[in-house]
Amino acid sequence: MEKETINSSPKKTTTTTTQKLNDKEYLSTLSKDELINLIVQENEKKQQQSKNIFKNNGVENTEGKKKKKNRNKQSNINFDKCYKRHVAFKLSYVGWPFFGFAAQDCSEETIENYLIKAFLKTSLIPDIKTANYFKSGRTDKGVSAYGQVISLYVRSNLKEGEGIIPPKDQSGGPISNRTKSNKTELTKNNDNEKARKGNKKSIEDDEELPYIKMLNGVLPPEIRILAWAPVPFHFNARFSTLSRTYKYFFNPNGLDLNLMKEASKLYLGEHNYINFCKIDVNVKSFMRVILQFDIEKVENSELYVATIKGFAFLWHQIRCMMAVLFLIGQKKANISLITQLLDTNKTITKPPYEMASEVPLVLFDCGYDDIDFIYESSVQEKTVESMFGVYNDYLIKTEVNRLIRSTLKNTEPTTTSKIPQPITNITNPITSPTLSTTSTSTSTSTTTTTTTETNEINSINIGEKRKHSIAESEKELEEEGNEHKHKHNKN
Numbered sequence: 001m002e003k004e005t006i007n008s009s010p011k012k013t014t015t016t017t018t019q020k021l022n023d024k025e026y027l028s029t030l031s032k033d034e035l036i037n038l039i040v041q042e043n044e045k046k047q048q049q050s051k052n053i054f055k056n057n058g059v060e061n062t063e064g065k066k067k068k069k070n071r072n073k074q075s076n077i078n079f080d081k082c083y084k085r086h087v088a089f090k091l092s093y094v095g096w097p098f099f100g101f102a103a104q105d106c107s108e109e110t111i112e113n114y115l116i117k118a119f120l121k122t123s124l125i126p127d128i129k130t131a132n133y134f135k136s137g138r139t140d141k142g143v144s145a146y147g148q149v150i151s152l153y154v155r156s157n158l159k160e161g162e163g164i165i166p167p168k169d170q171s172g173g174p175i176s177n178r179t180k181s182n183k184t185e186l187t188k189n190n191d192n193e194k195a196r197k198g199n200k201k202s203i204e205d206d207e208e209l210p211y212i213k214m215l216n217g218v219l220p221p222e223i224r225i226l227a228w229a230p231v232p233f234h235f236n237a238r239f240s241t242l243s244r245t246y247k248y249f250f251n252p253n254g255l256d257l258n259l260m261k262e263a264s265k266l267y268l269g270e271h272n273y274i275n276f277c278k279i280d281v282n283v284k285s286f287m288r289v290i291l292q293f294d295i296e297k298v299e300n301s302e303l304y305v306a307t308i309k310g311f312a313f314l315w316h317q318i319r320c321m322m323a324v325l326f327l328i329g330q331k332k333a334n335i336s337l338i339t340q341l342l343d344t345n346k347t348i349t350k351p352p353y354e355m356a357s358e359v360p361l362v363l364f365d366c367g368y369d370d371i372d373f374i375y376e377s378s379v380q381e382k383t384v385e386s387m388f389g390v391y392n393d394y395l396i397k398t399e400v401n402r403l404i405r406s407t408l409k410n411t412e413p414t415t416t417s418k419i420p421q422p423i424t425n426i427t428n429p430i431t432s433p434t435l436s437t438t439s440t441s442t443s444t445s446t447t448t449t450t451t452t453e454t455n456e457i458n459s460i461n462i463g464e465k466r467k468h469s470i471a472e473s474e475k476e477l478e479e480e481g482n483e484h485k486h487k488h489n490k491n
Contacts, residue, residue: 085156086163142358151237162230227373255329277314
C-alpha cells in the first residue's frame with residue numbers, strides 16, 4: 001500500500017526522470033524491473049537530446065555530409081523545368097599525360113572523363129546517359145588533338161533558336177500546354193540560373209550561357225574548349241563527320257624525304273588496310289579511303305609534318321602507315337612494299353616493323369557541313385594564355401635536353417693509350433712509405449717493423465712495379481735477418 005501511495009502521488013508524477021534517479025528514498029521503494037525501466041528511459045532521453053544538438057549545429061557524420069554535398073550540387077536546378085540545347089563543342093588537348101580520349105574503367109586519367117566531370121560540375125547536364133552524347137572519334141593514349149568534336153544536350157538560357165529543346169511537364173506534354181502558374185514557375189527557375197557562380201554580371205534573356213568560360217574554368221590546362229555551335233537535332237558528332245585530318249610530326253635526320261613523298265602517294269584512294277592497323281575484332285571491313293597525304297616542312301622549324309586526310313581510320317592505322325614510310329626513308333625497305341601490303345590477294349608476309357610513336361600524332365580537324373563554330377573573343381585570350389603555360393613547360397624541357405645534347409656534342413673525347421689500374425688496400429694514403437734498415441734490440445720488434453713497411457709498399461705499387469718492389473723488400477728483409485742472426489750468434 002505504501003508503494004502504491006508513492007507512485008500515485010501527484011508530487012512524484014511531476015518530477016523528471018533525472019530527479020527520480022537522484023532521489024534515493026524514491027529509488028529504494030522501486031522493484032528491480034522498475035529501476036531498469038527508469039534507467040532505460042533516461043538513456044533514451046539523453047540520446048534524443050544529443051541528436052537534436054547535432055542537428056541544430058549542422059554536425060553530421062561523414063556519410064551524411066557526402067550525401068548532403070551531392071544533393072546541394074544541383075539543388076537549385078530542376079532540369080525538368082530548364083530549356084536544353086543541342087550543341088557541338090570543338091576542343092583541343094595535349095594527350096601525352098592522359099590514357100587516351102575515351103573513358104575507361106581502369107583509369108580516370110582520360111580526356112573524356114574530365115569532360116564529363118566538367119559538364120556535371122557546371123550543371124550543364126544532369127547526367128551523361130540522358131545527354132545524347134557523341135564524339136567524332138577516339139584517340140589513343142598519348143595522341144593529341146586540335147579539332148576533336150563532341151555533341152550533346154546542355155542547359156540553355158534561351159527559349160528559341162537552333163537546337164533549342166523546350167522543357168516538358170510531368171505528363172510529358174510540351175511547355176505550351178502548361179498552365180499559367182507552371183509557366184510562372186518555369187520563368188522563375190530560369191531567372192535563378194541567369195547569374196552563375198563566378199559571373200559578375202547576370203546573363204540577359206537574349207544571351208546564351210558562356211559555355212566556353214564555364215567549362216574551361218574547371219578543366220585542366222591541357223584540355224581546352226575552343227568553340228561551340230548550335231546544331232540541328234539530327235546532328236551526330238560521330239556519324240555526321242565527313243572527313244578527319246591528322247598531322248604527324250617527325251625529324252628528317254637520316255631519312256630520304258623524296259622517297260617518302262613518292263611512297264606516300266601510294267596510300268591515296270580506297271584500299272584494304274588490314275596490314276596497316278591493329279586488328280579489332282569488332283571491325284567488319286578494313287577498306288578505307290585516303291583523300292590526302294602530303295609531307296611538308298614545318299615553318300620556322302627543323303621538323304617535317306605529314307598531313308593525312310580521310311573519311312575514317314582504323315585502329316593505329318596512321319602510326320603503321322608512318323612506320324612503313326620511315327623504313328623506306330631509311331632505305332631499309334623498297335617503295336614496292338606498300339603496294340604489296342595493300343594487295344591482300346598476294347600472300348606476302350607482313351614485315352616485323354615497330355609501330356611509329358603516338359607522341360607526334362595530332363587529330364587536326366573533323367569536317368562537317370553547314371556548322372559555323374562560335375569562338376568567343378572574351379575568353380579566347382585566356383585560352384591562349386593557358387595553352388602558352390603548357391607550351392612554356394615543354395619548351396623549358398626541350399631547352400634542357402638541347403643543352404645536354406649540344407654540350408656533349410662539343411666536348412672532345414679523351415683518348416688514353418694505357419688504362420691505369422685501380423689502387424686497392426691503401427692503409428694510409430697520406431704517409432709516404434719508407435723501408436727501415438735500423439736493427440732493433442730484439443728479433444720480434446725488427447720483424448714487426450719490416451713487415452709493416454713491406455705491407456705499405458705492397459699497397460701502393462701496381463703491375464710490374466709492385467712485383468719488383470716486393471722482390472727487393474724480401475731480399476733486404478732476408479739480408480737484415482741474416483745480419484741480425486750473425487750478431488746474435490756472435491754474442
